[in-house]
Amino acid sequence: MTALTAIGWRAPPPALEAAWAALQAQYPQARPARIVEQHRSGYRVAEDAQAIWPAESLPEWQRAGSYRAGGIAPEARPAVGDWVLVDGQPPGGLRIVALLPRFSAIKRAAAGEHYRQQVIAANIDTVLVLCGLDGDFNPRRIERYLLLVAGSGVRPVVVLTKADKGLADPDSALQALSALPAQVLAVNAKDPGSVSVLAPWLGPGQSVVLVGSSGAGKSTLTNTLLGIRKMKTGAVRASDARGRHTTTHRALLALPSGACLIDTPGMRELKPTGEEDVAESFADIESMAEQCRFRDCRHVKEPGCAVRAAIESGELEAARLANFLKLCDEVAGAADRQAARLLQKAESRIQGKSLHKRLDEKHGRH
Numbered sequence: 589m590t591a592l593t594a595i596g597w598r599a600p601p602p603a604l605e606a607a608w609a610a611l612q613a614q615y616p617q618a619r620p621a622r623i624v625e626q627h628r629s630g631y632r633v634a635e636d637a638q639a640i641w642p643a644e645s646l647p648e649w650q651r652a653g654s655y656r657a658g659g660i661a662p663e664a665r666p667a668v669g670d671w672v673l674v675d676g677q678p679p680g681g682l683r684i685v686a687l688l689p690r691f692s693a694i695k696r697a698a699a700g701e702h703y704r705q706q707v708i709a710a711n712i713d714t715v716l717v718l719c720g721l722d723g724d725f726n727p728r729r730i731e732r733y734l735l736l737v738a739g740s741g742v743r744p745v746v747v748l749t750k751a752d753k754g755l756a757d758p759d760s761a762l763q764a765l766s767a768l769p770a771q772v773l774a775v776n777a778k779d780p781g782s783v784s785v786l787a788p789w790l791g792p793g794q795s796v797v798l799v800g801s802s803g804a805g806k807s808t809l810t811n812t813l814l815g816i817r818k819m820k821t822g823a824v825r826a827s828d829a830r831g832r833h834t835t836t837h838r839a840l841l842a843l844p845s846g847a848c849l850i851d852t853p854g855m856r857e858l859k860p861t862g863e864e865d866v867a868e869s870f871a872d873i874e875s876m877a878e879q880c881r882f883r884d885c886r887h888v889k890e891p892g893c894a895v896r897a898a899i900e901s902g903e904l905e906a907a908r909l910a911n912f913l914k915l916c917d918e919v920a921g922a923a924d925r926q927a928a929r930l931l932q933k934a935e936s937r938i939q940g941k942s943l944h945k946r947l948d949e950k951h952g953r954h
Contacts, residue, residue, distance in 0.1 A: 591635060591636035591637070592620060592622075592635065592636065593792075593793060594636060594637035594842055594846070595622050595624070595634050595636065595637055595840070595842055595848055596622065596669075596711070596793060596794070596795040596840075596847075596848040597620065597622070597671075597793075598793055600688075600689075600691065601691050604688075604689050604691060607688075607689045608688050608689065611673060611686045611688060612673065614686070615673050615675070615685050615686055617675055618673035618674060618675045618685050618686065619635070619673065619674060619675070620635075620671055620672070620673060620674075620688070621633040621634060621635045621643070621671070621672055621673075621674045621684075622634055622635075622669070622670070622671055622672070622840065623666050623667065623668050623669065623670045623671075623672060623710075623840070624640050624668065624839060624840040624841075625640065625668065625837060625838070625839050625840070626666070626667060626668050626837065626838055627837055630642060630643070630644070630645060631643050631645055631666060631684065633672065633674060633682065633684070634840075635674075637842040639678075641678035641679055641682050642679070642680075642682065643672075643674055643682040643683060643684050644682065644683045644684065645666065645683075645684045646684065646685070648660045649665045649666060649684075661704065661705070662698065662704050662705060662706060662707075663693075663695060663704075663705035663706070663707050664687075665687075665707075666684065666687050666710075667693070667707035667708075667709065667710045667838075668709055668710070668838040668839065668840055668850055669709045669710040669711045669712055669795060669797070669840060669850055670687060670688070670690065670710045670711060671687075671688040671711060672684045672685075672686060672687050672688060673685050673686040673688065690710045690711055691711055691741070692710070692711060692712055692713075692740055692741045692742050693707050693708075693709070693710045693711075693740060694707070694708040694709050694710075694712065694715055694736060694737060694740055694742060694797060694799070695707050695708060695736070695740075695861050695863075696708060696736055696855070696857075696858055696859055696860070696861065697859035697860060697861045697862070697922055698859075699857050699859070702929075703922070703925035703926055703928070703929045704929075705861050708736075708797065708799065708838070708852060708855075709797040709838065709850045709852070711795060712742055712795040712796060712797050712850065713742065713743060713789070713794050713795050713796065714742060714743045714744075714745060714789040714794065714795075714796045714797075715733075715737050715742050715743070715744050715745070715796070715797050715798075715799060716745050716746075716747050716786070716789070716796060716797070716798050716799070716809075717730055717733045717734065717737075717744060717745070717746045717747065717770070717799055717800060718747050718749055718798060718799065718800030718804040718805055718806050718809065719746065719747075719748055719749070719800055719801075719804055720748070720749050720750045720803065720804050720805055721748050721749065721750045721751055721758060721761055721774065722750050724801060724803060724804065725748075725761060727764055727765055727907070727908075728907060728908075728911045729801065729858070730746055730765065730768065731768070731869065731870075731908070731911055731915070732858045732911075732915065733799060733800075733858060734746075734768060734769065734770055734869050735860060735864050735866065735869045735915055735919075736858060736860065736861075736864065738769070738864060738865060738868040738869045739863070739864060739865050739868060743789070744769075744770040745770060745771050745772075745773065745786075745789060746765060746768060746770050746771070746772040746773070747773055747774075747775060747786070747809070748761055748762075748772065748773065748774040748775070749775060749776075749777045749804060749805035749808070749809065750776070750777070750805060751774040751775055751776050751782070752776040752778070752779070752782075758774040761774065762774065764905075767872045767904075767905075767908065769868070769869060769871060773785050773786070775809075777805040777808040777809040777812055778808055778812060779812070780812055780815075783809060783812050783813065786813075787845070789847075790813070790843060790845045790847040790849075791845065791846060791847060792845070792846030792847065793846065793847070794846075794847040794848070795840075795847065795848045795849075795850070796847060796848070796849050796850070797849075797850040797852065798810065798849065798850065798851050798852060799852055799855065800854065801854045801855070801856070802853070802854030802856075803854070804854070806851055806852070806854075807851065810841065810849060810851045813843050813844075813845075813849060814841065814843060814844070815844055837853065838850060838851070838852050838853070839851055859918070859922065860915065860918050860919045860922050861922055861926065862919055862920075862921075862922030862923030862924070862925065862926040862927075863923070863926070864915075864919050866912065866915050866916050866919055869915075870908075870912045872904070873887075873895060873904070873908070873909060873912050876894045876895045876898050876904065877894065877895055878894075879894035880892060880893050880894045880895065881893070886913075887909060887913070895909060
């Protein structure tokens with residue numbers, strides 16, 4: 589397992605030991621590998637830090653498979669960071685035969701009319717939420733990222749990049765984010781000495797994912813941590829400080845420190861899945877709400893609202909409360925859509941069993 593250790597391999601946590609062992613017993617000729625790239629056309633995997641190879645996946649994991657037609661849900665398919673079992677030999681004969689259960693995953697609800705989840709990264713220890721200290725600085729977006737991370741078992745660290753630009757005061761930005769349930773650091777992503785503050789989360793065997801909007805400095809930070817210019821970087825627009833997608837797909841990279849880093853494309857939509865606990869990300873507001881006169885206070889116009897009083901006294905930012913209420917509504921709506929999807933899936937399964945039973949009876953099968 590020494591070669592696998594370089595790409596983040598570790599023994600499964602106790603809760604997953606039996607499931608991992610059962611799959612390995614089911615496929616005794618297979619061996620572990622990690623998903624390091626995910627493309628529309630398929631996956632690329634690694635068994636060490638030296639080479640990656642294309643791997644054929646199971647038919648039900650293909651994008652053409654329809655969940656509504658009985659296929660596997662998108663979040664149940666392999667994603668970057670997942671551990672899988674493979675057989676065959678590279679370069680052209682490698683095949684994924686099983687997905688090992690995850691010990692962590694960062695997810696969001698995918699864009700589109702129908703509810704479905706998308707796994708951003710799997711089996712990670714820390715998520716670095718990047719935001720530039722420029723015109724793109726947005727505490728509300730950072731709160732949304734932290735909501736998606738909360739409850740996943742993954743440590744969040746907020747990294748404010750472009751501290752060298754002088755476009756925003758790092759101390760003022762740190763103060764504006766003081767209520768967040770995460771450590772906040774300001775760095776110059778181009779300076780190895782500056783980014784050395786991230787060392788506690790980048791030790792041997794650790795897996796980290798970078799998330800943030802386009803232009804936040806993810807690729808720049810990745811290049812600095814790698815010590816080489818591997819990832820393409822781009823300038824941001826002067827009008828709104830937003831960047832173009834220089835990273836086009838998720839990729840897992842082995843760092844000289846012994847950690848593994850997953851770089852991701854900028855995400856314009858950060859829709860909750862419905863599984864999030866908003867209270868966990870807004871503990872300050874929840875604590876204030878316990879002092880409200882009414883237990884079902886909506887913190888709008890009710891008399892005796894401790895949360896509104898905190899805004900009036902300057903203890904709480906009005907924009908943070910507005911985002912809290914907005915995210916509560918979004919999570920509740922997503923939970924309803926998820927429940928409807930699960931009900932539809934159960935009904936389809938029942939109808940399918942009923943159809944098979946009628947066919948068996950028609951043909952005299954028992």
